[in-house]
Amino acid sequence: MLFSKIFRQDTSNMNYPLLISPFDIEFSEMNPAQAREHLKWFISQIPERIKLLSGVSAIPLDYSDASLIHLWEWFLPRVRSEKKSNEEMSKELSVVPEWLKETYSTDPSHTNKLTKESSVLAIDISMYFSNMFLNKYPMLKWSVNTKAKKYVYYNKPVISGFGKQELSSVDVVINLTRRVAFDGDKDPNGLFNLYSVWSEYIPND
Structure with a gap:
């Protein structure tokens, strides 16, 4: 997905840089090499995107459970369609x-x-969400499935290690954001609850 370089947030006078993908191609059309390059690019963006998110939200993103709740509380009134x-x-x-x-x-x-604004904030939140798992569970790792063309996350960055499940943090957080926009789900614990659900998939061994 491509975004404009800068957007002006509806609820403030602050400019927030959008995430610019260098790949002007759909995931379904990528070849394996492109999918792997996209994964490398995506991972390389995470530290800076989390730093930007922490700055614009003024929330300490310290990988605590409480940070997920505070971050989602901040995001809820900013979701637009x-x-x-x-x-x-x-x-x-x-x-x-x-x-x-x-x-x-x-x-x-x-x-x-x-809106583009809501989507890019949701993507940045998904990056922090993914790092919550990666920082706590060393058995988890980024991966990409380039073989199963009918796979729902074909060529997309996913985190493997959840047993038979793979986590596409972007997809699950975007879906949660859509529930806010279109179903009226205003639960401030929404992101933390999602984290709790996915934590259950991690093997105890």
């Missing part, structure tokens, strides 16, 4: 089954999307 363009909707509806199109085209969770 906007209507998709006609072009975006037409593209999506072109692959939706005919019987589902009417429902799809009137469901706010499909006709709207997270």
Whole structure:
């Protein structure tokens, strides 16, 4: 996903740098070498993105459980959505089954999307979320699946070591953010609860 270089946050006068991917290509279209290069790039961005997030939120990101709660509390009122363009909707509806199109085209969770601002903050939060696990559990590591094309996280950065599960921190935090925007989920413990759920997948050995 590509972003503009700078956005102006709706709730402040502070400029916040967006995450700029050097890969102008969908994950499904990457070859194995590109997917591995993207993973290296993604990992290299994490320290600076966490530093930026800590600065804009004024929350000490010290890898404590409480930091997840404070960070999500700060983020909740900053989650915004906007209507998709006609072009975006037409593209999506072109692959939706005919019987589902009417429902799809009137469901706010499909006709709207997270704003670029909300998305980039969610991605930065996901990076901190991933480091919470990596710092605490040395058996976990970044990886990328470049072989199973039907795999939901094909070519995406994931953390392996959760038994048979792999964690795509970006996807799970974006999904949680969508629940805030479209389902009204305002639970300040949402991110911590997600961390607790995934912690259960880690083998005790």
